[in-house]
Amino acid sequence: MKYSAIVLAVLVVAAIAFVVAIARARAAQQGGSVKMHSRIGYYGWYAAIWTLLPALFLVFVWVVVEPIGLSRLIRAELPDNFHTLNAAQRSLIVGQIETISEGLSLLDPAGLDTLKKARLGFKPMSEAQQVLKDQGIVLGSAPEGYAVTAAVKLRDAREWSRMILAGLVGLVVLAGFAYSISSIRPRLRARNFVERVTLGGLIAASLVAILTTLGIVLSVLFETIHFFKLVSLSNFFLGTVWDPRFSAAGSGGAEGQFGLLPLLWGTLFISFVALAVAVPVGLFAAIYMSEYASQRVRNFAKPALEVLAGIPTIVYGFFALITFGPMLRDLGAMVGLNIAATSVLSAGIVMGVMIIPFVSSLSDDIISAVPQSLREGSYGLGATQSETIKRVIVPAALPGIVGAILLAASRAIGETMIVVLAAGIAANLTLNPFEPVTTITVKIVSQLTGDLEFDSPQTLVAFALGLTLFIITLALNVYALYIVRKYREQYE
Amino acid sequence: MEHQIVQDASIAEVPVAGPTITARDVNVFYGEKQALFDVSVDINRNSVTSFIGPSGCGKSTFLRCINRMNDTIPICRVTGDIRLDGENIYDTDLDVVELRARVGMVFQKPNPFPKSIYENVAYGPRIHGLTRSKKELDELVESCLEKAGLLKEVHDRLDEPGTGLSGGQQQRLCIARAIATRPEVILMDEPCSALDPIATAKVEELMDELKANYTIIIVTHSMQQAARVSQRTAFFHLGKLVEVGDTRQIFTNPRNKRTQDYITGRFG
Ligand SMILES: Nc1ncnc2c1ncn2[C@@H]1O[C@H](COP(=O)(O)OP(=O)(O)OP(=O)(O)O)[C@@H](O)[C@H]1O
Ligand SMILES: [Mg+2]
Numbered sequence: 001m002k003y004s005a006i007v008l009a010v011l012v013v014a015a016i017a018f019v020v021a022i023a024r025a026r027a028a029q030q031g032g033s034v035k036m037h038s039r040i041g042y043y044g045w046y047a048a049i050w051t052l053l054p055a056l057f058l059v060f061v062w063v064v065v066e067p068i069g070l071s072r073l074i075r076a077e078l079p080d081n082f083h084t085l086n087a088a089q090r091s092l093i094v095g096q097i098e099t100i101s102e103g104l105s106l107l108d109p110a111g112l113d114t115l116k117k118a119r120l121g122f123k124p125m126s127e128a129q130q131v132l133k134d135q136g137i138v139l140g141s142a143p144e145g146y147a148v149t150a151a152v153k154l155r156d157a158r159e160w161s162r163m164i165l166a167g168l169v170g171l172v173v174l175a176g177f178a179y180s181i182s183s184i185r186p187r188l189r190a191r192n193f194v195e196r197v198t199l200g201g202l203i204a205a206s207l208v209a210i211l212t213t214l215g216i217v218l219s220v221l222f223e224t225i226h227f228f229k230l231v232s233l234s235n236f237f238l239g240t241v242w243d244p245r246f247s248a249a250g251s252g253g254a255e256g257q258f259g260l261l262p263l264l265w266g267t268l269f270i271s272f273v274a275l276a277v278a279v280p281v282g283l284f285a286a287i288y289m290s291e292y293a294s295q296r297v298r299n300f301a302k303p304a305l306e307v308l309a310g311i312p313t314i315v316y317g318f319f320a321l322i323t324f325g326p327m328l329r330d331l332g333a334m335v336g337l338n339i340a341a342t343s344v345l346s347a348g349i350v351m352g353v354m355i356i357p358f359v360s361s362l363s364d365d366i367i368s369a370v371p372q373s374l375r376e377g378s379y380g381l382g383a384t385q386s387e388t389i390k391r392v393i394v395p396a397a398l399p400g401i402v403g404a405i406l407l408a409a410s411r412a413i414g415e416t417m418i419v420v421l422a423a424g425i426a427a428n429l430t431l432n433p434f435e436p437v438t439t440i441t442v443k444i445v446s447q448l449t450g451d452l453e454f455d456s457p458q459t460l461v462a463f464a465l466g467l468t469l470f471i472i473t474l475a476l477n478v479y480a481l482y483i484v485r486k487y488r489e490q491y492e
Numbered sequence: 493m494e495h496q497i498v499q500d501a502s503i504a505e506v507p508v509a510g511p512t513i514t515a516r517d518v519n520v521f522y523g524e525k526q527a528l529f530d531v532s533v534d535i536n537r538n539s540v541t542s543f544i545g546p547s548g549c550g551k552s553t554f555l556r557c558i559n560r561m562n563d564t565i566p567i568c569r570v571t572g573d574i575r576l577d578g579e580n581i582y583d584t585d586l587d588v589v590e591l592r593a594r595v596g597m598v599f600q601k602p603n604p605f606p607k608s609i610y611e612n613v614a615y616g617p618r619i620h621g622l623t624r625s626k627k628e629l630d631e632l633v634e635s636c637l638e639k640a641g642l643l644k645e646v647h648d649r650l651d652e653p654g655t656g657l658s659g660g661q662q663q664r665l666c667i668a669r670a671i672a673t674r675p676e677v678i679l680m681d682e683p684c685s686a687l688d689p690i691a692t693a694k695v696e697e698l699m700d701e702l703k704a705n706y707t708i709i710i711v712t713h714s715m716q717q718a719a720r721v722s723q724r725t726a727f728f729h730l731g732k733l734v735e736v737g738d739t740r741q742i743f744t745n746p747r748n749k750r751t752q753d754y755i756t757g758r759f760g
Contacts, residue, residue, distance in 0.1 A: 295566070373603035376561055377666070381616040381673050382593025391615070396606045 006059060006162075006169055014052040017177050021047030024184045038191035046190040049197050050180035054172045062165050066158075073157055077150045096143055100151035101158070103137035111135070119148045220470070223463035230457040236260050236464060242427035244447065244458045258461050260468065262427040266344075266437035267469075270423060271412040273348025273433065274355060278412075279405055281352075282359025289360070290367040291389055302364070309357035313417040320350040320422030332434065339434040340424075347423035348433070351412055358408040366400030367393060399483050406480035410473040416441035440465050512537040512677065512707045513558060518572035520553050520562065527553045531572075531733045533726055535677075540699055540708045542718040542739070545728035546754065551711045552600060554728070555679050558709070559595040560588050576677070593620060596675030598683045600711075602662035604654035604669075609646050612654040612665055613637060616673030632672060639701070640668035641694030659686040667695065671702070678702065680710040684717065696721050715755055719743050727751045 025043035029036055036043075074097060082093065107115065111131045118128035125142040132139060184190075228236070239259025285305065289298055325346040332339030339345065370393050378388040394401070416439075424436030425446060447462040511534035520528040528550045535541050543551040553562070560581060562568040574581050581591055593616075604612050613633040616622070623629040633650075637643040642664040646657070654665050663686050670678060680699075684692040699708055699721050712718050718725050719739060726736040727748075735748045746752045 371603070372564070373599065373601060374605060376564060376597075376599065377603040377605065377669075378615070379564065379592055380559065380561060380597035380599070381619065381669065382589055382591075382596075382675075383615075383619050384589050387619055391619075392605050 002162075003059060003063065006166055007056070010052060010055045010059075010169060010173055013173050013177060014048045017047040017051040017180065018044040020181055021184055024181060025190075028184060028186055034186050036186045037189050038194075042190040042194050043184050043188070045194045046188070047177070047180040047184070049194065050176040051173055052176075053197070054176055055169045058169055058172055059165070062161075066161050066165075070154060070157055070161070074150050074154055077146075077153055079146050082146070092140070093144070093147060096139055097147050097151045097154060099137060099139060100132065100143060100148060101154040103132050103135055104151065104155050106135040106137070107131065115148055119145045121145065217470070220463050220467050223460055224467045226455070227457060227460035227464045230460065231258050236461075240429055242443070244461060256458065258457065258464075259427075260440075260465070262429040263438065263440045263443055263465070264468070265429055266419075266423070266427065267413055267439040267441075269344050269433070269437060270348045270351060270419060270439060271409060273344060274351035274412045275405065275409055277349055277352025278355045278359050278408055282356045282408070283363055283401065285356070285360040286363035286367055287389060287394075290364045291385065291393070302361070305360055306357050308353065309361070311354070313354060313415060314421075316350050316354050317417045317421035320346050320418060324350055325422055337434060340436050342422055342424040342436045344423060344433040344435065344437050347419050350422055351415055351418050354415070354418065355408040355411050358411055359404055362404035362407065363397070363401045366397045366404065369400075370396045399486065403480040403484040406476050406483075410476045410480075413473055413476070414441060414469065416445060420445070440469050444469075511535060512577055514575045515554075515557075516573045518554070518557060518570065518574060520550070520557060520571075521569045522565070523567040527731055528557075529731045531728075533733055533736050535707060535709060536724060537707050538703055538705065539723040540703050540710060540721050541724045541726065542722035543709065543711045543726050543728060544713070544715065544718050544754070545734075547713075549728040550731045551728050552681050555597075555681055555709060555711055558677070558679055559592050559597055561592075561597065563588065593673060594675055595677040595679060596670040596673055598663070598666050598670050598678070598680040600681040600685070602659060602666050602686065604657070604662050604665050606653060606655050608651045609637075609654045609657070609665060610650040613668050613672050615669060620673060622672075622674065633668075636668040636672040637665075639671060639698050640664040641691060641698070642668060660688060660691055663687060664691060664695070667698070675706070677707045677709070680708065682711050682713065685713070692717070715743070727754060729754070 022040055022044040025036065025040050028034065029040070071094070074094070078093075082090065085093070104112070104115075111134075114123060114131045115128050117123040118125050125145065128148065129139050129142045236258050237260055239257055240261050241257045241259045242262050243257045245256035289302060289305075293301060321342070325341045325343065328343070328346050328349075329339045329341045374392055374396060375388055378392045379385075383391070419439045420442050423438060423442075425438050425442055426436050427443065428435060428437045430437060444462045444465050447459060447465075453459065513535035515534075516532045518528055518531040519526060531550075531554055543555065545551055556562045557570055557574060558576075558581075562570055570582065576591070576595065579586065596616075605615065607615075610633055613636050614629055617629060617632055623632055634643060634647075637646065642661060645661060646652075654662065657665060663683060667680075667683060684695055687695065696717065699710065702708060710718075710722065722739045724737065725739045725742040727734045727742065727746075727750075729750055735742065735746060735751045737747075742751065743755055746755065752758075
């Protein structure tokens with residue numbers, strides 16, 4: 001029996017409970033002569049929740065626990081020589097058993113018979129493989145006899161488990177149904193119950209988001225700790241050379257140099273150039289849009305600017321690589337500057353263009369939120385429009401604007417595609433904006449692509465880099481929020 | 493009650509002077525909706541004129557025409573002719589910024605800038621370069637706060653944000669801010685609606701003092717206040733100027749039935 005069938009059945013019963021409960025509540029109302037605590041619909045939800053939630057919880061527990069139990073069972077079933085195999089081979093066989101057991105239900109009696117004979121040694125195993133293949137179940141190699149035996153066991157155990165589940169769910173559903181329907185009377189606080197369950201659902205949703213974040217952070221953290229067991233802290237944080245060497249699978253951990261500084265510098269340098277482009281342009285655009293532009297211009301220009309934010313960054317990347325980088329190089333050559341085709345400058349400028357809408361759109365909203373009465377107060381004292389903007393509006397909106405800029409900055413720091421294409425992949429500790437550099441994100445990508453051993457420092461360094469990046473952007477965001485909060489109430 | 497008002501009004505001597513503001517046939521539209529109909533009125537120099545009338549009758553709207561504050565409302569359209577010392581303020585040549593420096597305003601809702609108390613008052617003088625030294629500016633700020641009756645409460649915290657003051661204190665700060673710019677005309681839209689009787693008395697005293705040099709227009713919902721502080725009173729109703737005249741005459745001997753009903757509290 002499939003989980004989906006069980007869940008569907010539960011839903012049907014819950015719907016019935018809903019309808020029955022409403023009918024009961026109507027009856028209890030006695031044509032309006034009795035005052036009910038809650039409105040009728042709440043009684044319906046009350047019964048539906050009582051029928052649905054415990055059963056769903058049970059199914060959830062099963063989904064988590066059943067595979068663990070089954071795999072214990074199967075392992076106990078397998079012969080000793082299985083346990084001497086290495087991890088990869090073992091997981092291969094377990095996978096095979098899974099596949100066969102799912103295929104069993106598709107076989108006709110003749111097929112099952114072939115399988116049985118093969119298992120007992122009367123027919124070659126390759127014939128069993130063929131029979132399964134005819135039903136669309138492809139195995140990498142002919143299975144061992146014990147694998148087929150285990151598969152049969154697995155199927156049987158699973159069917160049993162599902163039957164038990166169906167029985168239990170049936171009991172729980174009926175109990176919930178009976179309890180909720182029988183407890184419906186005018187004084188029942190159905191509304192409060194439904195409200196509490198709703199609240200619980202909302203809390204659960206937030207928990208999922210928070211726990212996921214926590215899980216990601218923790219897994220990165222553990223891999224990072226693993227990395228620092230292989231490579232010293234000072235090598236990573238203080239090293240000025242990035243040269244991790246290659247370690248092909250199996251070659252052993254060749255000691256490389258994992259200096260963070262060139263990457264961090266590249267990241268900050270490019271972000272700095274990007275902000276130098278985006279902040280003035282974005283801010284002035286925002287001021288124009290919110291303070292000067294007529295409604296017609298605004299209606300057109302604001303979405304047009306926001307389109308910039310919708311362009312995939314890879315597109316900016318090739319724009320930088322194919323058009324802008326070479327153009328910059330040629331321009332430089334004309335005035336006698338030696339600008340590489342991939343350089344800090346070209347990546348930074350293109351990235352700056354990319355984050356203009358983040359600065360402008362947010363700042364625009366923030367500036368527009370400054371109360372009109374402040375503008376009038378300033379005009380009323382004979383201030384010009386630009387004096388008003390400079391002395392009243394921008395100062396009032398400044399915390400929000402700083403927040404917008406910091407958010408844009410964390411966007412720039414996390415950006416990868418533009419940098420790969422436009423700034424190169426050479427880790428370079430340079431002050432010269434005309435030379436190529438690379439960033440943390442780019443190196444994370446290059447350390448994790450290719451045929452690499454997963455627990456070598458060459459791979460694990462990606463986690464250390466990721467965590468560093470995460471901490472930088474987190475700090476920026478927290479600081480941005482702090483600033484925004486601190487000044488938010490100023491003009492309220 | 494009425495008798496009392498008459499006595500109060502008689503305290504203020506009516507100075508005779510030529511009009512400084514003349515409005516003729518002013519119509520104001522918010523989009524399609526007309527808010528003012530053919531308003532014509534003269535405002536005398538160096539005196540206090542009060543605008544009274546029920547809520548929504550267009551007092552604020554007319555006040556905001558005089559310093560062209562309605563320009564900031566995109567849907568608002570003004571027709572007619574308003575002159576300040578003979579100069580048409582809706583002339584295309586006229587510089588609104590200069591106009592607003594000459595015609596200061598205190599708004600119905602207090603709107604201090606999110607800056608320190610000091611900076612709020614110093615705002616106008618700074619923009620217009622009214623003072624030559626820091627010391628002079630300090631003195632100006634103090635004297636304006638003093639005139640608005642706020643100095644005693646805030647003298648030791650001039651660096652704190654003006655938005656942290658109470659509503660009534662904020663309103664007095666806005667008054668101090670307006671007079672710091674040294675305008676010729678001061679428009680006050682219900683300046684005392686958030687003030688206690690003591691602060692109200694201070695502001696009224698201030699108006700009395702200021703009228704020697706300034707032309708003041710005040711919108712008020714308090715008949716007593718209009719009677720106490722103003723020399724002339726204009727009564728608005730449903731977007732029309734119903735009656736305008738000497739305060740004493742309006743309160744003792746209104747020509748129009750609607751004026752009489754309003755000041756005796758029969759509607760409004
Ligand atoms: N910005 C605006 N947009 C559209 N209509 C407006 C606007 N401001 C005012 N009005 C309308 O113009 C009319 C006059 O408003 P106004 O603010 O001048 O009244 P008021 O006499 O000052 O009232 P109150 O004593 O309540 O302040 C009202 O009907 C109002 O709805
Ligand atoms: Mg008003």
